[in-house]
Amino acid sequence: MMLRAACLCLLALLLAACASGEAPLTEEERQLVTASHMDETPARRLFGRVRAAAPASPAVLGGYSRGCVQGAAQLAETGPTWQAMRLSRNRNWGHPELLDYLRDLSAFAATLPGWDGLYVGDMAQPAGGPMLTGHVSHQSGLDADIWMLPASDLGLTRQARESLSSISTRRAGGAFVGDNWTEQHWHLLRAAARDPRVARIFVFPGAKVWMCDRETGDRSYLRNIRPLHGHHYHFHVRLHCPPGERDCVAQDPPPPGDGCEEARQWQRNILNPPPPPPPDPAPARPTPARGEIMLNDLPLQCTRVLLRSR
């Protein structure tokens, strides 16, 4: 009995070491990495060819823009209140917490007039990691793009999900909301941002200013809504690190306050772009090539996730 307890204890310690990414690669793992040239292949190519997540306990490894996810789950292509879009991209994967969140938010969306739920855009690849196209973040299974187009037909075919486009909700380069913006978008973003699992929502500046101007109740959720260029065909949801996940790297919280003045400054800058900075008197240096993320740049555990996914 004592021995069994000791074994279990040792096993727990080993698992903890693995989970925290401290355990170095075994000789066999290292050989696999070298033999398959994983160490000299851009990480986006390695992660881009993973077709499915290997079964494992879910864990976020690293950060939103420099990480991966172990044991990701695949969002059902069609649910009672959602459809995943652009299925050919195989980016409807994420940490189970993200799937729970999307199910909940889509159920709320279905209560809005004109909405039967959500069209869910890119989440993460099956093992997360950098992508071949688009997105700096979306690497750790905690980011998702939600279409601004109200989901009014949950019977779209695969083909329709490839060809259908979302709608732009901005005008004047994002300084203001456009004709496609509705009160329902506000209520959806407000519900999305009030969820305690959410770290940030990214949307174009005009949408935030619009909400800042109209919110007469509890304004605390506005802090989570961050103005960003683009993000008018969709908004971007980013969750906090799930509780107890020690290898998940969090982002600094947004500055205190509702952030409305900052959003208005973005708006002013769109309408009256500030003059470009004076030319640099120093001799021009060659611009560095686009930073390519290699496996070495990611947590060690991401190499293991990849090896198991192959």
Ligand SMILES: [Zn+2]
């Ligand atoms: Zn996004």
